[in-house]
Amino acid sequence: MTRLAGSFLFLSLAIVSLVGYIAYRQATEALKASVFDRLNTVATFKAGELNRWVDDRMQDVAFLASLSEVRGPAEIFLTHDKSHPAYQAASNTFAGFMEKILAGRFDPQEIFILNDTGGQIVVSTEPDREGRYRPMDIYYTRGRQGTFAQGVYASPMTLKPTLTIATPLHDAAGQQRLGVLAVHMNLTHMDQIVRNSAGLGKTGESYLVDSLNVFVSADRFGRREFPRGVHTEGIDTALAGRNGEGLYQNYAGVPVIGVYRWLEDRQLALLVEMSREEAFAPARQLALNIIKVGVVSAWLLTLGGYALARQIVRPIRKIADTAMQVADGDLESLVPVLTEDEVGILARSFNQMVGQVKKHREHLEDRVAERTVDLKKANTRLQHEVAVRKQAEDEVLKLNEGLEHRVAERTSELSVANSLLQQAKESAEAASRAKSRFLANMSHELRTPLNIILGFSHILNRDVRTPPDQQETLMTITRSGEHLLALINDILEMSKIEAGRTILRKEGFDLHRTLEGIEKMMRNRADDKGLHLTIQPPTDLPRFIRTDETKLRQVLVNLLGNAIKFTDKGGVTLRAWCKRADQDTRLVFEVEDTGVGIEKSETGIIFNAFAQTGFSDKAREGTGLGLAISKQYVHLMGGGISAERREEKGSRFRFDIQFDPADMTDITVKEPIRRVLRLQPNQPAWRILIVENNPESREVLKKLLTAVGFDVREAENGQEGLKLFDQWHPHLIWMDLKMPVMDGYETTRTIKSCPTGQTTKVIALTASSFDEQKADALASGCDDFISKPFGETDIFGTMEKHLGVRYLYEDDHPLADTVISNGKAKALAGSEPLAMLPDSLLRELSDAAVACDVQKVASVIGQVRTIDGPIADALTDLANSFQYDEILDLIRG
Known part of the structure; x- marks a missing residue:
């Protein structure tokens, strides 16, 4: 019975496995063909949509160039000087029309006109681009011949992906070409066409790659994620100019089924992909279902075969056993007749044979019959016990299967929870990095133009040829620039505080002298309002301490200034004392006034950034950052700050800070500032190289240095800087850190790796206000670090420090x-x-x-x-x- 049931089970499982494998293979091939058809359809549709979108934009630009509202003003722009009366009228007409166009149906990002002689941008919807020359740009040279669409490329002005359409501009008669009308297109619609995942399932995606193996989208080229370009079988085959389909791994290492096309007109590769796991999921499910049904069927058939085998073998075994008993001399045994088939006939014949032998022992037949009945009853009970045990085993098996299922579900839930936690952690880290990049870029983008404005203002002020009325204008520009710089510094300082980038600069100073200075500074302001200003330091207050004097002074000035501003009668009092507890000694400061006070509901919010009390109209003055910065400064100095409303009238602010004792020798005195006129004679011809991508910044520094007598050359990026370094061997290099082509970090490392570069001084220039920029610059090999906006004393002092330059200063007074x-x-x-x-x-x-x-x-x-x-x-x-x-x-x- 065991051999029969086992063979039957093995044969059943083998057949089920073979059927499942064949079904899986056939289903996979069918699904592959279906998915390829679907992906090809999507790719064909997207390629057509892209081409239609570009063709439509080309028709729009050509139509725009034919309009009298464009041709008329363009003819005036290209044939008249800006001082001509008709020029301004044409400019207003063109600007109004462009506003309507930019709000129209197609997707222009910038519309501009270039002249036909030198490729100069005469007029543009981005006024800061006007006056630039683009004679070598492909869209200009091809646009002079006819309407032309330059494929997606990195704009040299914005460094972002751009698609430019250009067409020639003719005069009103349509005979003479005056220039070129060009439009930088917004690629957002192109992204919508490509990124639309309709018909691609959950994991399907489509994307574009340019001929440099770089992802293309509306806002970036993807160089940051894949600095060496993105390579897959599909991307490389498409960039080779071949269309096709296949199974491969995508840029993220995920096995996909994909279709790739080379768009010759756009010079881009279009890829449409879907993960193989999703694509072939129905085939796997079909095979799994077949195997499940087959296994269950095999087990059921095996159980049926086992029961059938048992039913056949049992009576035969009874006959064999009885025959053995008879052979041993037991003539009392009879074979039970259980069936009416051949086995039953054999049993009856055997019994008849035995009956003939045992006739003389007929009196024993009754006993044999009784014993047979007993055996049947026992056998019935045994079968019942076996059935009960089988049922119990089945229940235990079901319980085990349920337990395993619950364990699997719990394991899956834990896996999902861990995945979500990991994603949250990565999102938080990405947000922190994004904020750091934003603050660094904000500092650079704001400080660079301010450096140019203030630099040119100081240079023109130094020029004795500048008339007095123009000097007054320059002073106005300088004051406005310095005021703007102060506002930017406040906002960036608050941002640095929130990002945890503000550091404590401890130095020794005279606390008594600092309090006296603050009292003298605030005395006139209090006297002007008729207020009593009182400073009450105790006699045992330490004199020389070490902490951040600038931040402490700023906090005290902010609190006293607010107290005077909100007080009309009475006075303002500043108290200071030492508080000692265990081994901790702190300085405590308290500012008390008799002014309008603060509401209890506002004591919890007045230290928030941009929050101002609404109790008085004077609260509308200022930016609302003073108390917020003061709170952060106090925390940075190891203390806390609080505010409360006095019971009688006014308010009370109190804060404490940690400090270290200092000696009188720790106090430093600054040297006087003298203006440099020129270099002293009998010195080497100092060669100075300026590596800076911003031409205005280069011009400011060049004029400042050449006016004194330095030999100056300039380069607009690190690659050009390396060439000049090899050819000219400068004594000192002013190195901008953020540049295209090759940045300042890589350029400095390359220079310092050369034997001659060890003696060349490299000074980093950056518009960033973050201290880690200085650490990175010094780590790359820079000898010093200067932040923009810089003063002339910073420039000349740094060169004197590193080169030993000797100057002649302005006549002593x-x-x-x-x-x-x-x-x-x-x-x-x-x-x-x-x-x-x-x-x-x-x-x-x-x-x-x-x-x-x-x-x-x-x-x-x-x-x-x-x-x-x-x-x-x-x-x-x-x-x-x-x-x-x-x-x-x-x-x-």
Whole structure:
């Protein structure tokens, strides 16, 4: 029975496996053909849509060039000077029409007109591009011959993916070509066509790759994710100019079934792919179902075969057993007749034979019959027990299968939860990196143009040929630029605080002198409002301490300034004392006023960025960042800050900070600032190389250096800088860090790897305000680091430090020799130089010093410089060291 049932089971399973495998193979081939048909249909549709979109845009541009609203103004732009009266009218007409076009049905990003002689951009919807020359651009040279669409490429101006359509512009008679009308297209619609996943299932996707193996989309080329280009079997075959389909791994290493096309007109590869797991899922499910049904059927057939075999074998075995008993002399045994077939006939014949033998023992037949009945009953009970046990085993098997299923479900749930946690972690890390990149780019993009504005303003102010009325205009530009820089610095400082990038710069200073200076600075402002200003430090307050003096001063000035602003009667009091607890000693400061106070509901929000109390109209003044920055500064110095409303009237602000004791020797005094006129004689011909991609920034630095006497050359990227370095061997290189083609980091590493580069000084220039940029620059081999906007003292001082350059300075003034003496301008205190300045200018300087307005003080000193340079230098040194109390003493005489 075992051999029969086992053979039957093996044969059944073999047949089921073979059927399942054949069904899987056939289903897979059928699905593959179906998926290829579907992907080919999608690829054909998307390629057609892309070509139709480009053709439609070409027709739009050609039609636009034929309109009188474009041809008329274009003829004036290209044949008349800007000073001509008709030029402005044409410009207004063209601008109004372009506004309507840009809001129209097709997708222009920028529309501009180039002249026919040199490829100069005469007019553009992006005014900052006007005046540039693009004579070598393909769309210009081909657009002069007829309507032409240049494929997707990286714009040299925006460094973003661009598709440009150009067409010739003719005069009103249509005979003479005047120039070229070009349109940079917005690729968003192209992305929508390509990225539409309709008909591609859950995992299907389509994308474009250019001839440089780089992903193409509306906002980027994908070079960051795949710096060496993206390569797959489908991409490489399509870029070779061949269309096809196949099974391969995509750019993410996922096995896919894909269709690839080379779009000759667009010079792009189009790929439409779907994961093989999704594509062949029906085939796997079919094979799995066949195997499941086959296995169950095989087991059922096996059980039936086992029962059938048992039914056949059991009576035969009974006959054999009885025969053995008879052979041993037991004539009492009879074979039970269980069936009416051949086995039953055999049993009866055997019994008849035995009956004939045992007739003489007939009296024993009854006993044999009884025994047979007993055996049948026992056999029935045994069968019942076997059935009960079988049922119990089946129930245990079902319980085990249920338990295994629940364990599998729980394991799957845990796997999904872990995957979600990992995705959340990666999303948080990506958001942090994106914020860091945003702050770095924001700092660079804002500081670079400010550096150019302030740099050219200072250069023109240095020029004695600049008329006085233009110098006043330049001072206005300088003050506006410095004010804008202050606003940018506040916002970036708040962003750096939120990003955790603000650091604590500890230095030793005289705390008593700092409090005295703050009192003198705020005294005039309090006196102007008729308020009592009181500073109450105890006698045991430590004098020399070590912490961040600039941040501490800023917090105190912010709190005192707010207190005076919101107080009309009474006074403002500043208290300071030491609080000692266990081994921790802290400085505690408290600012109390008798002003309008604050509401209890606002005490929890006034330290938030851009939050202002609504209790008074004066709260509308300012940016709302002062208290938020103060709170972060206090936390950075290891303390906390709080605000409360006084019961009688007014408000009370209190904060504490950690500090270290310091010695008098830790206190440093800054040297006076002197203006450089030219180089001293008998020095080497210093060769200075400027590597900077921004032409205006290069021009600022070049004019500043050549005016003094340096030999200067310039390069617009790192690759050109390396060529000039090999040919010219400069003594010092001013290196911008963020450039196209080759950035400053890689250029510096290449220079420093050369034997001659070890003696060449490389100074990093960057518009970033983050300290990690300095660490990266120094790690790449730079010898020093200067942030934009920079002053001329930064440039000349750095070159003196690293090259030993000797300068001739502006003629000494009686003020210049004695302006700094232990931090005080004593020469001004007893002389008349400040008396020669206008009273209005002195009042403006006094108000700025009282308000501790850093930008305003610098602006007024800039006006003083147009009258007397040495006096301005002395005041600049006092302002740089925040000695506003000394400035007020000098003004009061």
